[in-house]
Amino acid sequence: MRRMTGPSGVGIGWRPEIAGFVAGLPGLRFVEVVAEGVPASGPLPPGLTQLRERAVTVVPHGVRLSLGGAEPVDPARVAHLAAVAQRLDAPLVSEHIAFVRAGGLEAGHLLPLPRSRDAVDAVCANVTRAQAELPVPIALEPIAALVDWPDDELDEADFLTEILDRTGALLLLDVANVHANARNRGADPLALLDRLPLERVAYAHVAGGAEHGGFYHDTHTDPVPAAVLELVGALCARRRPPALLLERDGHYPPAADLRAELDALAATAGFPSVT
Amino acid sequence: MTGTPEGDTAPTPRAGLAERQAELVAALVAGGEPPAGFAPGPLAATRAALLRKRAGEVARHWPLLAAGLGAGWSTTFADWAARRPTAGSLRDGWDLARELHDRQALPPAAAEELAVRKARLRYDGRRAPRPRRAPAVGRAGGAVAVQIAGRVRLLRPASRTATLAGDGVPDAAGSSLWISD
Numbered sequence: 001m002r003r004m005t006g007p008s009g010v011g012i013g014w015r016p017e018i019a020g021f022v023a024g025l026p027g028l029r030f031v032e033v034v035a036e037g038v039p040a041s042g043p044l045p046p047g048l049t050q051l052r053e054r055a056v057t058v059v060p061h062g063v064r065l066s067l068g069g070a071e072p073v074d075p076a077r078v079a080h081l082a083a084v085a086q087r088l089d090a091p092l093v094s095e096h097i098a099f100v101r102a103g104g105l106e107a108g109h110l111l112p113l114p115r116s117r118d119a120v121d122a123v124c125a126n127v128t129r130a131q132a133e134l135p136v137p138i139a140l141e142p143i144a145a146l147v148d149w150p151d152d153e154l155d156e157a158d159f160l161t162e163i164l165d166r167t168g169a170l171l172l173l174d175v176a177n178v179h180a181n182a183r184n185r186g187a188d189p190l191a192l193l194d195r196l197p198l199e200r201v202a203y204a205h206v207a208g209g210a211e212h213g214g215f216y217h218d219t220h221t222d223p224v225p226a227a228v229l230e231l232v233g234a235l236c237a238r239r240r241p242p243a244l245l246l247e248r249d250g251h252y253p254p255a256a257d258l259r260a261e262l263d264a265l266a267a268t269a270g271f272p273s274v275t
Numbered sequence: 276m277t278g279t280p281e282g283d284t285a286p287t288p289r290a291g292l293a294e295r296q297a298e299l300v301a302a303l304v305a306g307g308e309p310p311a312g313f314a315p316g317p318l319a320a321t322r323a324a325l326l327r328k329r330a331g332e333v334a335r336h337w338p339l340l341a342a343g344l345g346a347g348w349s350t351t352f353a354d355w356a357a358r359r360p361t362a363g364s365l366r367d368g369w370d371l372a373r374e375l376h377d378r379q380a381l382p383p384a385a386a387e388e389l390a391v392r393k394a395r396l397r398y399d400g401r402r403a404p405r406p407r408r409a410p411a412v413g414r415a416g417g418a419v420a421v422q423i424a425g426r427v428r429l430l431r432p433a434s435r436t437a438t439l440a441g442d443g444v445p446d447a448a449g450s451s452l453w454i455s456d
Contacts, residue, residue: 070293103297105304105360108329111296118292146321150312184317189442213318221331250331 001127006091007057007203007243009271010262014058018248020048021255022044025262027274028056031201032245035060036091038085046225048088058088059203062095065130067140069099072118073126078133085136092202094139094172095130097123097153097163114149114160120166139170139202144177144218146184156181157195164200171197174205176218176247183216189231193238203243206232206265220249224261229268236269244269306358326353329361337368338441340389343382351375369398376415383433386416394422 011030014022022031038044038060044052051058062081063075085093098110100147101153113119131138142160147252156161164171173196208222224246232244244265248258259275266273303322309315329353332415334341343350355371362370372389375381381389393413398404406425413420413427417434420427 032338069422070296099296102293102300105297105300107300107304108332108361111299111303116292122292146324147313147317213320213323214316216322255413 005057007059007245009243010274011057011203011243011245011261011268012258013247013249014051014274015059015249016045016047017250018252018258019045021258023096026158027272028242029274030057030059030245032061032094032247033060033088033105035062035081035084036046036064037189038088040080040082040087044087053257054068054087057091059090060084060088063094064100065095065111065126066098066100067126067130068097068119068123070122071102071127073129075133081130082134084194090136092137092139092170093134094141094202096141097160098144106236110151111193112143112144112145112147112149115152115154115156116149120154120159120162123163124166127163127169131145131169132169135149137170137202139172140167141174141205142177144180146215148185148218157192161195161197164197167249170202172203172205173198173201173216173235173241173263174207175231175254176205176207176209176224176228179225180209180216180218180271190234192242193231194234198239198241199234201239203240203245204232204235204241205245205247207247208261214247220247221251223257224254224264229264232265233268240269244271287318287416303359322357323353326356328368329356330363332364333368333371336364337372337385337388340368340382340385343385348380363403365404366398369404370400373400381416383416383418383435385421386433387418389415389431390418390420390433391427393428394420395425413443 007030009029011028011032012022013030033048038048048058060081064253065077069072078141081093096110098112100107100110113123127138127140140163178189178192182192203209206224207218207220208224209218210222211217214226235241246261246265262275263273278400295310298310302309302318303325309318327360330404332347333352346350351369353447355374361367369392370384372381376386389408390413393415394411395407396404397407407422410421410423413422415433416432418432420429
């Protein structure tokens with residue numbers, strides 16, 4: 001089978017609930033799928049098979065590897081991600097700079113690491129372990145965090161750049177996370193963009209969120225706010241990433257609204273419309 | 276050996292990280308003490324955000340449980356789950372449904388969902404549910420479901436008198452395996 005090309009243009013996170021909508025996007029060249037939801041063997045979800053037949057690039061996106069955990073990454077989880085990448089003929093995979101379990105307890109979602117030397121060592125060790133088993137490159141995504149560790153030694157840009165330099169990994173830059181973190185920490189999102197290695201961006205995430213209880217929450221279940229779209233424009237003005245991916249994980253809006261968000265991304269970045 | 280810092284000031288680097296990560300997770304999902312140095316506001320916001328994500332995941336696995344509780348789903352789930360670490364969405368929903376059943380607060384549609392699951396899977400409340408091989412009957416709240424050769428049929432609907440629950444739309448935001456970041 002022909003190896004797929006890297007992510008390009010505007011894509012969308014494939015979810016079973018919107019498989020029909022995604023299948024009906026005529027210009028779509030790229031989707032992302034949550035890797036833990038794809039079986040390593042047996043039948044693929046039918047919508048994904050259709051996309052593969054159309055030679056749409058499918059990037060497996062892991063959410064449960066816990067690469068930032070102090071313990072070594074679970075080899076079975078890495079093997080699953082590798083198998084999914086293989087069967088989807090993916091050009092790369094992605095995961096997070098985060099941990100999701102510790103001390104035998106599942107947090108249930110991505111938690112931030114302290115921006116410390118120890119944490120850099122831990123995440124680099126796990127990324128290196130994963131890279132040894134993966135058939136394709138990995139892109140690492142910095143997360144949106146509501147809480148910061150008290151023992152941060154590095155700022156966000158130095159922390160991320162050091163991890164990317166030491167592992168050789170690509171960057172999956174989530175623009176909504178950059179917005180969320182800057183908003184919640186009272187920092188300038190543009191200052192972070194100016195210091196990140198944008199030439200290492202494999203693709204960028206864009207998602208919706210909402211203000212709630214004094215924090216901006218990166219919910220993936222709300223519309224993409226104007227501020228996030230503006231930040232996409234600011235990113236593209238510095239260096240346009242090869243692809244932008246819209247993430248929507250629930251409270252799915254009418255198809256016309258989702259199409260409008262995809263069109264707005266395309267217009268902002270100067271990519272062809274996929275709708 | 277002298278002059279080696281020890282204790283809180285300089286723990287073994289990786290072991291210290293493991294311990295502190297474990298403390299943070301326990302504080303967020305198991306009612307553990309807040310780890311030293313974390314600001315309480317952001318910690319509480321993180322705890323609430325994790326509960327919302329988890330409620331959405333359980334709602335996707337137990338759509339009739341969430342739908343049956345309607346507008347009360349989010350708070351019912353959060354009250355139940357706040358100090359219970361997740362055992363996975365299937366077990367979380369099952370455990371909550373059992374508890375509501377025991378309190379006579381399980382909505383009829385949710386009772387039917389539970390009866391169907393009981394006919395299909397064996398679950399002792401401690402280990403992961405496993406498929407039943409032999410024909411089986413599942414009952415909850417008057418609902419009766421029967422499973423033969425892997426096919427499950429609801430034989431009798433749940434009693435629909437004197438229900439305590441609402442009937443709104445579920446807050447089914449996402450799912451365990453399909454939520455990303």
